[in-house]
Amino acid sequence: MRVRRVVLLSSVIAVCLVLLTLQSRGRGALAGQAIGVVAAPLQTVLTKVGRGAVGMWTTYVDWKAFRAENRRIREELAGLRVEALRVRETEEENARLRRLLALQERLPLSTLSGEVIAREWGWARALTVNRGAADRIIRMTPAINPEGLVGRVVEVRSGSSIIQTINDPASTVGGTVQRTRTSGIVEGEPSGATRFKYMARDGEAPRVGDLVVTSGLGGLFPKGIPIGRVGALIERGSALFQYAVLTPEVDFQRLEEVLLLTGQTAVDLAGHFPGSG
């Protein structure tokens, strides 16, 4: 066994030395060329396989990275959309509250702001606001917003109040056409529309587009609060009263906040509303 090992090692060393000696004397290139002929095709194939494997791996890594990035961007986009909605909502609320605050500061009477927390849109048309007896709200308190008259408080609870809007069928408000000073009554209709009932042939007739404001008669609503604009005139022959269909100044569908008029004033408020006059 030991002899065999020594012989093997000696042979290997001898072969190597012979090879090296032959090469140093300029021979021995033939053996190298012969092996090269056999090995070159194998090397070509292996290199191609290696490049292919590396290419596939790179593609996979890229694909994985793109997928992860895509998922991250999608999540980010969804978050940003929600954020944008929130910002827009906040901006709109901010604008509404600014206008409400500006009106509150302009008006020469004490007011209290309230937030709409519920709506009744069926037989009756009413809003519930988060102000009640605890805030010293009493029945018949007028409710307005920067556009005009909303309605009046018809029921007071401890922490909330119900406001009957001016388009409720049971609502009646004394109104005046601002341009002609024609007096009449603004009534709600079951359809949700509002009409202005006025004395026919009493002075100059209203025209489409005229603004109707509160008359102040009866002492409930201060004078000059915008109610709506004349949308159409309905002639009914020789009837004593004629009607004008009103388009309310207030958009009840989008109403979010109101001002409750807790004080009284005899001053005409028409100049305090941007849309009037």
Next chain:
Amino acid sequence: MRASLALLIFGGGLAQTTFASFIRIGDVVPDIPLTVVVLLALRRGPEIGCLAGFASGLFQDVLGGGLVGVQALTKALTGFTLGKIGGHLWVHEPLVQVVGLVVLSIVEGVARFLLMQFFHFPGAFGDLMLHVVLPQSLYNGVIGAALVLAMAWTERMRAHSSWR
């Protein structure tokens, strides 16, 4: 068995000239044939180690285009020496195998440099050690560790399947 040995030896040589460039770190490529020779010598003794070293070294010399016989001689001596003293070392420990591979890679590099001096090799020993032999030896250690783990896993799987 012989076929798989031949495949291992020549496959290592071919892999060195083809795949090694794909797994290089900077300019450092592992010496895959040497790793194969060391692992074979540790497991199969000096004769297989010597023959494997000679064959793979010769193959590498030819494919590499250098002096044919240099690596054949150094790898044969490495395989033989390791196979001989392997019985006296605690070589069943994977850590010993990996550290031994690093040390042997350095020894093989030094031996190759000394042999090349007879043929007027122009490189400086310090530069060669710093930039080629030492980084390659460390890389060989990493490759060796991976191979040792792979072989251990294969043997465990084989034992598990035969037990069943």
